[in-house]
Each structure stands twice: as structure tokens, then as C-alpha cells.
Amino acid sequence: MKTFKMLSFDLIKEDGKLNFPLIDGIVINQENSHKSWVLELFISKEHIKTFHQLHNSGEVFDVHVVISFPDNEPAPFSVVVNEIREIRGNYSVLLKGAVKQLRKKYAEQLLKLLLEENLPKEELITRFEQGMRERPKLKEI
Incomplete structure (x- = not known):
């Protein structure tokens, strides 16, 4: 497994991107046969409603995540909300999914x-x- 620091997180919607300010975040490449990834966001209470809705629906959704360095291109993922936990008034949101293949060229x-x-x-x-x-x-x- 490889881990990376998550610097920014954008939920991709049909009408644009929705940025969620992070308290902290990590991205884990599980390096398994399913090519699965785990994304954990630590966010404030004011931003949790969207993730509760996504968790309840079981919807697969697209996100863009900047990893390790601010100048890196955002990495595209398709994910589902796996778990949400409250920690001292803030929230840990665990997402599981895969890297999306970017269009060639x-x-x-x-x-x-x-x-x-x-x-x-x-x-x-x-x-x-x-x-x-x-x-x-x-x-x-």
C-alpha cells in the first residue's frame, strides 16, 4: 500500500465542482487486484450533510483530489461513501473507489x-x- 497526503477535494457535479475545505485528508492506494483506493477526509460539521446524503443513496460519484503537492494535477476518482464517523465535533468520511481513466490526449x-x-x-x-x-x-x- 502507498499513502499520500490529500491537499484538496472537489465533488464533481453536472453543473461544476463543489470544493470541500479539508481539516486533513489521506489517500491510500491499496495496490490490490481490484485497483482500489481509499480516501479519508476530515471535515467540519458544516460540510457533512452532502456526504450523509451520498452515503444514504449509495450513489457512485466523481471527485478530483490534489495529492502531495499543490501544483499536482487533480487525480480523478469514482467513489462511494463507505463510512462516516464523528470525531470531537468534526467528521471523518471514508470513501472507497477507483482512479478514473483520463481521456487520452x-x-x-x-x-x-x-x-x-x-x-x-x-x-x-x-x-x-x-x-x-x-x-x-x-x-x-
Whole structure:
């Protein structure tokens, strides 16, 4: 197993991303035949309602997680809420799932769309870096 520090957590919804501020978080690659991952978020009480709803529904949902270093690209996961525990007024949310396969050639497709906008060099670089970090659906750009 390998463990990583979770720096940010975004729930992906049809209408965009919903960021959940973390008190702490960890990501564990179980390195098993199922290629499963465990994500544990430690969040404040004000953000727990969404996770209770997801837990009760058993819904599989997509998230983006920045691991280890702030400049890393968000890693996409499909997960389910496995367990929620209250700890001294805050909450531990245990998610289980798998890494989603990113579309091939995302960088090339993003760059092609941005080049079509005839942006100045500095803006092109800035928008490309932002797009690679945030990974929006390409039709949203």
C-alpha cells in the first residue's frame, strides 16, 4: 500500500465542482487486484450533510483530489461513501473507489481549443496551465 497526503477535494457535479475545505485528508492506494483506493477526509460539521446524503443513496460519484503537492494535477476518482464517523465535533468520511481513466490526449485537445482563440502568449500559457490543473470538460472552455 502507498499513502499520500490529500491537499484538496472537489465533488464533481453536472453543473461544476463543489470544493470541500479539508481539516486533513489521506489517500491510500491499496495496490490490490481490484485497483482500489481509499480516501479519508476530515471535515467540519458544516460540510457533512452532502456526504450523509451520498452515503444514504449509495450513489457512485466523481471527485478530483490534489495529492502531495499543490501544483499536482487533480487525480480523478469514482467513489462511494463507505463510512462516516464523528470525531470531537468534526467528521471523518471514508470513501472507497477507483482512479478514473483520463481521456487520452487531454493536453493536446485543450491546447488546440485555446489556440483557436488566438490568445496572447502569456494568456495562452496561463489558461493552459489553469486548464491542466482544473481539468474542465473541454466544451466548458
